[in-house]
Amino acid sequence: MIDVGRVCVKTAGRDAGRKCVVVEIVDKQYVVIDGETRRRKCNITHLLPLKDTVNISESANHEEVEKLLNELGIDTLKTNPKKKTERPRSKRKTPEQLKEQKEEKKKLRGILKSKKEDKSPKTTIEDKAIAEIKETDKGKDVNEDKNTPQKEKKKPAKSKESSAKRKKKE
Amino acid sequence: MVRPMYRSRTFRRVFKKTSGRVSLHYIKRKPAKAKCAECGSVLQGVPRAFPYKIKLMSKTKKRPERMYGGYLCGKCTKKSIINKHIKE
Numbered sequence: 001m002i003d004v005g006r007v008c009v010k011t012a013g014r015d016a017g018r019k020c021v022v023v024e025i026v027d028k029q030y031v032v033i034d035g036e037t038r039r040r041k042c043n044i045t046h047l048l049p050l051k052d053t054v055n056i057s058e059s060a061n062h063e064e065v066e067k068l069l070n071e072l073g074i075d076t077l078k079t080n081p082k083k084k085t086e087r088p089r090s091k092r093k094t095p096e097q098l099k100e101q102k103e104e105k106k107k108l109r110g111i112l113k114s115k116k117e118d119k120s121p122k123t124t125i126e127d128k129a130i131a132e133i134k135e136t137d138k139g140k141d142v143n144e145d146k147n148t149p150q151k152e153k154k155k156p157a158k159s160k161e162s163s164a165k166r167k168k169k170e
Numbered sequence: 171m172v173r174p175m176y177r178s179r180t181f182r183r184v185f186k187k188t189s190g191r192v193s194l195h196y197i198k199r200k201p202a203k204a205k206c207a208e209c210g211s212v213l214q215g216v217p218r219a220f221p222y223k224i225k226l227m228s229k230t231k232k233r234p235e236r237m238y239g240g241y242l243c244g245k246c247t248k249k250s251i252i253n254k255h256i257k258e
Contacts, residue, residue, distance in 0.1 A: 016247055
């Protein structure tokens with residue numbers, strides 16, 4: 001009953017109730033099927049042969065089976081396999097790129113050093129002013145009051161530096 | 171005295187050893203096994219658990235991935251498919 005080209009119905013498993021065609025005979029017990037089901041090896045006891053037959057050569061393609069079954073009015077399984085996408089991989093930097101990186105870092109260092117140097121004279125002027133006030137022999141409380149606001153002024157200056165760094169990196 | 175609701179056998183009785191003495195616990199019974207609608211045999215691949223636990227399971231764990239899966243057994247599906255196509 002079961003030969004190459006015989007239309008069958010699968011009666012067991014995930015594809016039960018779907019029609020298929022015998023494409024290849026493997027053993028006494030097993031055949032290869034294709035059609036509405038997936039293309040796979042199948043036990044003969046899980047197949048119910050039907051009246052219809054199809055002219056197919058042995059081990060025919062899925063496209064050939066698709067054409068002939070559509071003439072009989074049987075739909076076939078259509079799969080949408082995923083396209084292969086390239087894995088994101090980190091590449092090694094070329095020596096030219098590494099040189100550019102180093103130059104950028106050097107530039108940043110130069111900016112930082114210049115700003116630090118700018119700071120130091122400012123503090124000296126203020127220290128001198130405080131020293132002058134001390135010489136005039138004013139009360140200790142006055143000196144303490146003047147020292148505290150100076151520390152507060154330094155903090156916002158640091159934040160400006162960090163913001164300048166970020167802008168240049170971008 | 172036992173609570174009146176525990177006198178009937180709607181609850182399962184379990185003896186547990188706790189801190190040197192045996193105590194009686196009353197536990198709710200499990201729901202019945204799933205059965206084939208045609209022949210009444212026990213279905214395989216269908217979990218026997220409370221509905222709140224079945225809710226958490228994935229769809230593939232609840233029933234076999236076959237035509238009439240979770241409703242008919244494998245033999246009865248085969249019979250139904252053969253009967254359908256022989257008539258044609």
